Amino acid sequence: MSETEPPVLARKDGRVGRLLLNRPHALNSLNLEMIRRVAEALDAWEHDPEVAAVVLGGAGERGLCAGADIRAIHDDVRRGGGADSARFWAEEYRLNARIARYPKPYVALMDGVVMGGGVGLSAHGGVRVVTERAKVAMPETTIGFVPDVGGTWLLSRAPGEVGTHLALTAGAVGAGDALLCGLADHFVPADRLASFATALARATPGQALEEFAEPAPEAALAAHRAWIDPCYRADDVAEILHRLRGSGTTAAKEAAVAIEGKSPTSLKVTLAALRRARALSSLEEALDQEYRTSVAALSSPDLTEGVRAQIIDKDRRPRWSPGTLDEVGEAEVARHFAAAPGGDLGLGASGPGVGN
Structure with missing residues (x-):
C-alpha cells in the first residue's frame, strides 16, 4: 500500500465486486475507515445488477487480517477513555451482522492469518474458503479482552467443547480445524487460490469451487475431543484448569499452561459469554452481548496492559489486575453483561434482516 492508496480497495471485476483489505504493513488490521469503506461497498453492490457476488x-503475503488495530484502541483508552473504540466496535459489529445476512454470495478468502476482526469479516460470509496457510484464531484473552465480532456465537456452536478450548487458550487453528469448528466451508490450496479468485469473475462460487476445491487437511482437534469435551464442559474456569x-x-496440560497466562478477568467473562451465547437465538443477539462486554473492557486495566505487553513493549509479561481467578468476583463478571453506558446496539431487536 502506498501513501496514496486507500486502506480498502473496492472494484468491480466481471460478475463480482472485489474488496481488498489494503494495510499489508499492519497485516491488514482494521480501523474505522476500513469498516466504513467495506460497508459502503456492500451498500453500493447490493442492488447493482452487474455484481452477482x-x-x-x-x-x-501474510494473511487476510490480524484483527482490529489494537494499538489504536490502547492509545484511545489511555488518551480519552475509549469513546472512539466504542464507536469503532458499534460500526464493526453492525457490519458483521450485515455480512451474515448479505443477499448476494459473500466469498471470503481466508489465507494466512485470520484473527479477531478478520474472523468477523470472513467467517459470517456465505462462502468461506481456507488454505493450508490459514491460521484462524480469536486471541482476545491474550490481551485482556473477550472474543467479539460474533466470535462467541461461532465458537459456542463448534462441536462439543472445541470452541471453549479455542476461546480460553486463544489458540490458532489450520484449515482442517477451521472447517471442523464451522469457521470455514471449503478448502482451496494456496497455490490455486489466485486462480480460484480469478474464476469467480466469470463463474458462480459453486462452479468455481467445483473446479478448485479439494479435500481439506485432517482436523487435528478431532483426535483430542476425548479430553477437550469433558475438561471444558465445566462452567467454572478453575474447574476446567483442574480437569486439564x-x-x-500432555496436550491438556499444555492447554492449562496456556490458559494460566491469560487475563483472569477475561477468562471468566469469556466463559460466561460463551455459555450465554449458546442460549441466544441469533448472531445479532450475540453481537449485542459482545458490545456490552467490549465496552466494559474499556474500564478494565487488563485491556491496555495486555496490549502493552504483547504489542507495544513486547515483553510478553502482562501484570493482570486482579492477578488470580479467585480475586475476580461475580460482580465483576456481571458488570460486563450490563447495558453499555452509551446505550446498547439493539441489533437483536431488529430481527434477522438487520442491515439489509
Missing part, C-alpha cells in the same frame, strides 16, 4: 481478500491438569494428557 462479493469477494473479500487481503493484500500482502489431571487429565493425564
Whole structure:
C-alpha cells in the first residue's frame, strides 16, 4: 500500500465486486475507515445488477487480517477513555451482522492469518474458503479482552467443547480445524487460490469451487475431543484448569499452561459469554452481548496492559489486575453483561434482516 492508496480497495471485476483489505504493513488490521469503506461497498453492490457476488481478500503475503488495530484502541483508552473504540466496535459489529445476512454470495478468502476482526469479516460470509496457510484464531484473552465480532456465537456452536478450548487458550487453528469448528466451508490450496479468485469473475462460487476445491487437511482437534469435551464442559474456569491438569494428557496440560497466562478477568467473562451465547437465538443477539462486554473492557486495566505487553513493549509479561481467578468476583463478571453506558446496539431487536 502506498501513501496514496486507500486502506480498502473496492472494484468491480466481471460478475463480482472485489474488496481488498489494503494495510499489508499492519497485516491488514482494521480501523474505522476500513469498516466504513467495506460497508459502503456492500451498500453500493447490493442492488447493482452487474455484481452477482462479493469477494473479500487481503493484500500482502501474510494473511487476510490480524484483527482490529489494537494499538489504536490502547492509545484511545489511555488518551480519552475509549469513546472512539466504542464507536469503532458499534460500526464493526453492525457490519458483521450485515455480512451474515448479505443477499448476494459473500466469498471470503481466508489465507494466512485470520484473527479477531478478520474472523468477523470472513467467517459470517456465505462462502468461506481456507488454505493450508490459514491460521484462524480469536486471541482476545491474550490481551485482556473477550472474543467479539460474533466470535462467541461461532465458537459456542463448534462441536462439543472445541470452541471453549479455542476461546480460553486463544489458540490458532489450520484449515482442517477451521472447517471442523464451522469457521470455514471449503478448502482451496494456496497455490490455486489466485486462480480460484480469478474464476469467480466469470463463474458462480459453486462452479468455481467445483473446479478448485479439494479435500481439506485432517482436523487435528478431532483426535483430542476425548479430553477437550469433558475438561471444558465445566462452567467454572478453575474447574476446567483442574480437569486439564489431571487429565493425564500432555496436550491438556499444555492447554492449562496456556490458559494460566491469560487475563483472569477475561477468562471468566469469556466463559460466561460463551455459555450465554449458546442460549441466544441469533448472531445479532450475540453481537449485542459482545458490545456490552467490549465496552466494559474499556474500564478494565487488563485491556491496555495486555496490549502493552504483547504489542507495544513486547515483553510478553502482562501484570493482570486482579492477578488470580479467585480475586475476580461475580460482580465483576456481571458488570460486563450490563447495558453499555452509551446505550446498547439493539441489533437483536431488529430481527434477522438487520442491515439489509
